Amino acid sequence: MKQHIKVGMLGIGNIGRGTYTALEMNHQQILETTGLDIEIVKILNRHPDKDRGIDLPKEKYTTDINDILDDPEIDIVVELMGGIEPATAYMASALEKGKSVVTANKAAIAANGKRLVELAQENHVLLRFEAAVAGGIPILTSLTTALLSNEFSEVHGILNGTTNYILSQMTEYGKDYAEMLRTAQEKGFAESDPTADVEGHDSANKLSILMSIIFGTEIPPEMIPTRGITTIAREDIDYGFESGYRIKLLASAKKSKKGIYTNVEPVLIPASHPLASVYNEFNAVFVKGNAVDSLMFYGRGAGSLPTGSAVLGDVIGIARKLAKGAAYDVVPQIRYDSGLRFIGEGISKYYVRMTVTDKPGVLGRITTTFGQFGVSVEAVKQNAPYESDGERIASLFFRIFEVERPLLYYVLNKLHKENIILSVDNIMRIED
């Protein structure tokens, strides 16, 4: 019965500081509630001269990873360096040396989760990564404990705070994408290179992990069709708002008998759906189970302390097992053996914004062509025409009934090639 649990931490960046601070704030309460005295005894700090903005005992720092991996007193290694390597190598080594591992590293788990899970199994230790998906929100813990009595059919996540902040502000203030990105960067909500966020890759990493837990699949992020928010214009936001929708960058996956439909893309969601009220830097995960039905988890998906809270939750979970001297779970927290494969994006309703020359018969030609290919129109709206390069042009907004995405693209492409429409400006899925 081990009550004093020693932790080695790799990295002392944003999340590392949050984890250390959260433990300092709540050490006494954790001790009283669980009987566990958890201590971060060593910290890998590859740049010891850099000001970390936190005052902690210098003797805890080391620049040598082996000071942590080879310390027999350390029970749990917390990896908070980020990036796929050397983080994966360090975690693998810790597992092989019989230490349990906690990580917040979505990229490393999305890339190497299966291998690391197997290593943990082989070495009879635990691997946890609650903080890797949706920051402080306890979604992975819930799915793998209280919700085990469900088979899940779908998951939809707002998994990236930066893009949700930009979209929320565009909606609230009627500003353009480029302007809101600059504001987000000034406020520290967006990186100076925002590509991973705004192009949806960060969300795809997290969705890959969520799918593996919910569906037992091994669908790497590179396989998930991923579209970002950079093409969204004020007109799209305005049209959505007026029609009772909100636009969110949604990471979605649905299970069918044949396999998994999945993608990451901006989606029009009805304003009354709980995901529509997730604003600014907040995240949310919506799931549907065959017993529990609809559930949504909402909270901070990033940030020093909220992410630290999730890291510490995992540390406490493992420490409780160590304290009881209990055998580890015979089955891992995550499995990759359902055999379900990625089978496409499925059929959906779509929103299409296009530019046309404002002359009689254009709308008729478009809808006739749609009709020929079985593409049905739910609603159409035209904005007031305006002059451009001596031509009168107008924007058309369509809502299209359920259709396969490739067919829709084919028909739009055909309309464009036949010069019936000048340009297709945006295409987004509609979730009803």
Next chain:
Amino acid sequence: MKQHIKVGMLGIGNIGRGTYTALEMNHQQILETTGLDIEIVKILNRHPDKDRGIDLPKEKYTTDINDILDDPEIDIVVELMGGIEPATAYMASALEKGKSVVTANKAAIAANGKRLVELAQENHVLLRFEAAVAGGIPILTSLTTALLSNEFSEVHGILNGTTNYILSQMTEYGKDYAEMLRTAQEKGFAESDPTADVEGHDSANKLSILMSIIFGTEIPPEMIPTRGITTIAREDIDYGFESGYRIKLLASAKKSKKGIYTNVEPVLIPASHPLASVYNEFNAVFVKGNAVDSLMFYGRGAGSLPTGSAVLGDVIGIARKLAKGAAYDVVPQIRYDSGLRFIGEGISKYYVRMTVTDKPGVLGRITTTFGQFGVSVEAVKQNAPYESDGERIASLFFRIFEVERPLLYYVLNKLHKENIILSVDNIMRIED
């Protein structure tokens, strides 16, 4: 290492059927994921001739509680009878006989939780009651595992589906309370005697349990100031809607150094708050922790299968420990020893609707009296006057800045006694 876990179930009503059905639906998946073969082997059915609307092997039924309590093969007793007694006596007996207990019984846990928790401790078995608060939402599991690294400062719950359904429909269709209650009864969302729901007692039971877990307090439901939704009129809903608020029956508790402020009452919540988008029969729990910050859990707070999902989640949690032959947690899931006591309802902003005679100077006399007692007005609105009993009368709507509730009541009472106002029609808290 016990892999075949036998469960005895007390009661085969709505939740009993949901639990049985959810296990039938997902038995294979639970087996594959956890290695556990969970079986409900006996069911206490006090009215064996009643049609239960479910087809299950008759030999599982018994009318004798001792068939379950004295069966050495049964590891877990699931209590789904409802009501404080005999449920509490049966649970106590099961714990004393070394069986772990799972219950969905909020009334019994709110009334006798402390005694039952102590009994479980003494007998080295487990007591779990996820389903007792907010149905299928895994709030208790999350608070006692992934979120243990937090000190929580407040909790706000929409914990009753019946009242939330009525308020949502009043808002959507502009209908009166009485009419919407009838609709809810017809649709099966409200009982024929709706008192426990509409007067807030059901929510108070659940809040008492939530507070014990979040704050380690022992504040019985009878001590929580509780106001229902029966006095809410269309005018209140309309005023809230126009002013950017939604009205929800909120079960709230906040911690201060001195103790706990708590109550259950209808509250005006800003439309942009995530709790404002919880519609119809759905429930939600919003908490604030010192590391994780704001979190909200949303889902079905009642219903056969969603509640069954929570019951089964607890059963699986206990079964996993049994399967590992692990020593039970040395500390209970719930504690009552923080010493924090109920200290009142705290100060808040308030909404007040009143009726006055429509003559010059009335508003001035009201605001002057408010001012004398330090009650500050944030906003005031008057509806068009109308004739009643030969007098021209009007409704006034006030938003009042932070004030102690007793002071506000005192001043309103004084205004009424001095015949400055004809009646105070409604008072509700505003959460900003």
